[in-house]
């Protein structure tokens with residue numbers, strides 16, 4: 615499958631990032647197995663710790679609307695380089711399966727990994 619549309623949606627979402635403290639904008643677009651797309655951007659907070667990453671915004675939108683089967687997530691940032699998810703997001707996303715594809719773009723080229731490649735031996739207790 616061609617993920618150019620998903621990358622375009624992630625870039626669009628990046629425009630809504632609230633990054634008063636880091637000025638580092640991230641956009642994500644999450645594709646369900648039924649073809650629906652949920653987008654997310656990072657939303658920072660003056661407490662810093664309450665900041666939420668773009669990936670978790672996209673996931674929480676999807677989960678809270680009843681979707682729980684995902685094929686891929688595209689992640690882009692204003693850095694102009696590949697931007698890989700933080701440890702909290704990797705763990706958070708793993709709850710819904712580690713076969714998820716992660717699509718990264720640096721403004722020129724695309725890289726694709728599975729979540730299990732980026733989070734080997736994931737912690738799944740229950």
Ligand code: THU
Pocket residue numbers: 633636638640655656657658665666667668669697698699700703
């Ligand atoms: N951030 C994300 O939104 N996703 C990532 O994958 C890495 C980091 C955000 C959190 C914070 O708002 C900013 O990027 C700088 O860390």
